Amino acid sequence: MKYLINIDHRIIYILVIISITLPLIAPLNLPVDASEEVTKIYQKIDSLMPGDTVLLLISYAAQNEVEMKSQSDSVISHLFSKEGIKIVSAALVESGNIYLNQYMSSYASEYQKEAGRDFVNLGFVYGGEVAVANLANDIHQAAPADSDGNLLADLEMMKNIKDGSDFDLVINFGATQLWSIVRYITDVYNVDLVSGIEAVFAIRFLPYYVSGQLDGYLNGLVGAAGYESLIGIRGPASKHMDPLSSSSMLIIVLIIVGNISYLVEKRQKFSDRSAR
Amino acid sequence: MNRNNLFLGITVIITLTTLVAGFFDLSIFNTISANLVNWSVVIGLVALATAIISLMRMHVKRIMTRRREWFYSLYFIVVFTAVCSIGLIYSSRGQPFMYVVNNILVPLSTTIYSLLGLWMATAAYRAFRVRSIDSTILLVTGIIVLLGSTSFGAAISPVFARITIFIRLIPTTAASRGILISGGLGAIALGIRILLGVERGHIPGQSK
Secondary structure, three states, rough: EEEEEEEEHHHHHHHHHHHHHHHHHOOOOOOOOOOHHHHHHEEEEEEEEOOOOOEEEOOHHHHHHHHHHHHHHHHOOOOOHHHOOEEEEEOHHHHHHHHHHHHHHHHHHHHOOOOOOEEEEEEOOOOHHHHHHHHHHHHHOOOEEOOOEEEHHHOOOHHOOOOOHOOOOOEEEEOOOHHHHHHHHHHOOOOEEEEEHHHHHHHHHHHHHHOOOOOOEEHHHHHHHHHHHOOOOOOOHHHHHHHHHHHHHHHEEEEHHHHHHHHHHHHHHHHHHHHH | HHHHHHHHHHHHHHHHHHHEEEEEOOOHHHHHHHHHHHHHHHHHHHHHHHHHHHHHHHHHHHHHHOOHHHHHHHHHHHHHHHHHHHHHHHHOOHHHHHHHHHHHHHHHHHHHHHHHHHHHHHHHHHOOOOOHHHHHHHHHHHHHHHHHOOOOOOHHHHHHHHHHHHHHHHHHHHHHHHHHHHHHHHHHHHHHHHHHOOOOOOOOOOOO
């Protein structure tokens, strides 16, 4: 039992790696369900009408690509599939701009959307919280030109989009500036807000969801998989749910084994002491 | 007026101007506040440039004096210069820069981040022990939330998902709210202390 209590951490590492690798080689195809907060995002996007305007913000770093890209891909693809929606997009962190450019160019060509008419990509807006406040107060001043250098004043789509009050929905990915978005845009102008959040930060935003300030959220990879199930695809997030589930089960088994060995050891010590 | 009082005066005027603009719709205060907020963006950019110069100076000095593990400094300068040059020459949307991002930055970042999973597994094995009533509650809650968050849990029984939702929405939200409100009250208290000149950490030479 002592061996189990003081098991070498490298053995645990190997077990975790095996538990992740095996389901990738031989998929279990476990069922994936969408939770209530995920369904609410789907409903918000699905109920958008032609002419509605959406502010799309990206604020996540490269290390969260696996979970955040899965979320963004399914939500943005659903958003672009809606007819007549006007999208204004911006990145609030440096690396977010890389992903934003990828999404805007790939989905624009897939759904035949035209830059300047159906969407405007503002690129990276520097300043963190200040950038969010500026976007909320006056978009034309916060980012006078789009990422291709076209002046917003010259774009037909931007004629009636001036500040936070002109949006019907804000979609954000990444926890970095979510507080600022609530403080400066959605609470001030009473705009709906949905967000994809990295799993490690999701717990911090529960009070905002419960209070209704956040209308729906995607919790890491689980949320992304749920959204994929709603739009009817088995994408990367759904496929990654198998290794996520198997490694979580391994952790549960390890906790149970660790506790059994701990209790047996404790009992043995107690009986040894009583025998003396 | 000595230097410290001058800094304090500037702090008080700027803070009050921004506060008034936040609570009252007065155009003059709104304009001044918007300009002050924009200054912070400009100052941030200047600080970034200063930080790069400072970082370069530090690493060049380490190489020149052949300090211990100086080759890491050389490696940093080479990589920094290479990536910056690629970005400046081909733009941050160009193919070469995207190659660096997709084949170096993303795999390295995700690999480092993924290591957390291994540490968490060993930490869970060693720390989650039924030593007391408190730790037992933590252990049981942890297992239920783990089961409720994965497909396995849902496959075993829908009860796990329901309990997980309850744990998230009621006790976790209550605790998170407590932390958020405490943080907010702390920020207000700190603001008042700065306005009254009690807190002078931001004034040069007064940080201790």
